[in-house]
Amino acid sequence: MLIPIVSAAPGAVARCQKQGLRHVIAYLPKDHSNSRNSRTTSAAPYSTRASLSSSLSGQTSGIFADQKRFMHSDGNAAAATSESTPPSPPPPSSINNSTSGTQSTQSRPQRQRRPNYIRDFEVPPDMSRLPPKFGDNQHIDIDNEMWEQLKAVVDTIHHKAPIRYAFAYGSGVFAQKGYDGKKKPMVDFIFGVSHPQHWHSLNLQANPHHYSILGKFGSKAVATTQERFGAGVYFNPFVEVNGMLIKYGVVSIDTLCYDLLNWDTMYVSGRLHKPVKILIDDPRTRLSNQVNLFNATRVALLSLPKQFTSEELFTKIAGLSYLGDFRMSIGENPHKVQNIVKAQLSQFHRLYDPLLANLNNVTTLREGFLEQDDSPLVRSRTFQKLPPKLKEGVLYRYHSALSKAGVEIVKEERGQEIQSVASAPDLDKYIAKTVHSIVQIPALTQSIKGIATSGLVKTGHYGMQKLGKWWGRSK
Numbered sequence: 141m142l143i144p145i146v147s148a149a150p151g152a153v154a155r156c157q158k159q160g161l162r163h164v165i166a167y168l169p170k171d172h173s174n175s176r177n178s179r180t181t182s183a184a185p186y187s188t189r190a191s192l193s194s195s196l197s198g199q200t201s202g203i204f205a206d207q208k209r210f211m212h213s214d215g216n217a218a219a220a221t222s223e224s225t226p227p228s229p230p231p232p233s234s235i236n237n238s239t240s241g242t243q244s245t246q247s248r249p250q251r252q253r254r255p256n257y258i259r260d261f262e263v264p265p266d267m268s269r270l271p272p273k274f275g276d277n278q279h280i281d282i283d284n285e286m287w288e289q290l291k292a293v294v295d296t297i298h299h300k301a302p303i304r305y306a307f308a309y310g311s312g313v314f315a316q317k318g319y320d321g322k323k324k325p326m327v328d329f330i331f332g333v334s335h336p337q338h339w340h341s342l343n344l345q346a347n348p349h350h351y352s353i354l355g356k357f358g359s360k361a362v363a364t365t366q367e368r369f370g371a372g373v374y375f376n377p378f379v380e381v382n383g384m385l386i387k388y389g390v391v392s393i394d395t396l397c398y399d400l401l402n403w404d405t406m407y408v409s410g411r412l413h414k415p416v417k418i419l420i421d422d423p424r425t426r427l428s429n430q431v432n433l434f435n436a437t438r439v440a441l442l443s444l445p446k447q448f449t450s451e452e453l454f455t456k457i458a459g460l461s462y463l464g465d466f467r468m469s470i471g472e473n474p475h476k477v478q479n480i481v482k483a484q485l486s487q488f489h490r491l492y493d494p495l496l497a498n499l500n501n502v503t504t505l506r507e508g509f510l511e512q513d514d515s516p517l518v519r520s521r522t523f524q525k526l527p528p529k530l531k532e533g534v535l536y537r538y539h540s541a542l543s544k545a546g547v548e549i550v551k552e553e554r555g556q557e558i559q560s561v562a563s564a565p566d567l568d569k570y571i572a573k574t575v576h577s578i579v580q581i582p583a584l585t586q587s588i589k590g591i592a593t594s595g596l597v598k599t600g601h602y603g604m605q606k607l608g609k610w611w612g613r614s615k
Contacts, residue, residue, distance in 0.1 A: 300346035305332030337363035370586035371407035400428035405582035410461020415487035464579035533574030
């Protein structure tokens with residue numbers, strides 16, 4: 141290659157200068173050629189650090205200050221983007237024609253490659269350093285024998301297809317008033333996984349009998365059906381594992397955490413409003429669920445009067461995910477919410493009492509009775525911390541109500557507008573209608589998707605069980 145003499149080796153420069161040459165043709169090794177360039181193509185090592193942007197700060201202000209280091213603005217686990225890279229070696233000495241001294245130049249900073257966990261098959265960043273005992277309220281005690289049975293079921297599947305987060309819920313785990321204790325119900329599980337297609341590929345090899353005919357088309361078809369239709373959950377019902385009849389739903393961790401933080405569908409986040417038994421825990425999901433539980437508490441407080449009982453609070457919270465669910469009209473016990481709260485009152489206290497203790501606007505009057513600060517300023521601050529989708533829906537319905545009533549809508553500053561909505565007499569109705577609209581479509585499409593994912597026989601069997609509960613409901 142043709143290079144200036146000043147960039148060649150010092151000995152070669154001296155010999156060329158004696159001959160009056162200004163340029164030479166020289167062969168340079170590849171590594172030496174790369175070192176001359178200020179830009180290098182070698183990938184620098186990187187590591188990860190967690191970060192939290194401003195969209196979470198409003199929702200998490202009542203939880204713990206130091207949890208803000210662990211999440212992205214969209215609620216997902218923090219991905220890596222920055223770390224100081226080792227300095228690149230300086231380029232070869234530059235020799236000036238008029239002087240014999242050398243002058244070193246500094247290479248430009250390298251742009252680091254953002255890791256792609258799906259492409260690179262890398263483990264997500266470590267998020268295990270949560271504050272001590274953070275989220276302990278989410279871990280609810282159950283009977284040791286039941287715990288061992290549930291854990292054995294999860295371990296059996298987890299051994300073949302790794303699960304990052306798992307919990308069991310429903311009447312098969314926690315007692316519900318009005319249900320026959322002699323008849324063992326099907327136990328419900330939710331499994332959070334990193335990469336659904338890869339997980340279903342492993343599970344199809346280990347447990348092909350768990351799937352309907354859709355499994356014959358492969359893991360890609362299963363994962364596509366899971367993520368593009370309904371609420372992002374794929375259910376396999378009427379599966380027997382270790383002698384226990386179960387139904388398990390598979391959801392990606394990203395979809396799960398996004399729903400917990402933003403109430404996108406409230407399909408899984410609504411289930412976690414009620415007591416569940418966590419069998420495999422995940423720090424990222426635990427943090428997201430703590431935000432989810434605080435949001436449920438705030439919504440219930442905005443829908444309750446100044447003084448209320450803890451049972452009224454828990455009933456409001458437990459009923460959120462059933463607003464808009466068509467099954468409550470035909471396939472579920474209409475007294476389901478009250479039955480859940482009355483039979484699981486101690487578990488609800490375990491789940492929500494630590495959160496209430498961290499809210500300055502709630503005071504315990506005596507056992508079972510609470511009082512909240514219902515001043516416009518406090519209510520507006522509470523409203524401001526709700527998930528964006530819910531908040532915008534309430535604002536839309538508030539403006540629609542004013543428009544229908546013939547009230548002229550005066551453009552206000554954002555803070556004044558929030559305070560007006562939070563103090564509106566019909567705020568609880570606006571909240572209920574908004575939650576209804578969030579839950580309605582995902583609940584319906586998820587049930588329709590169940591026909592394909594479960595098969596006609598299993599779907600019919602499951603539907604008959606639900607109708608049986610509805611017909612035999614307690615009055």
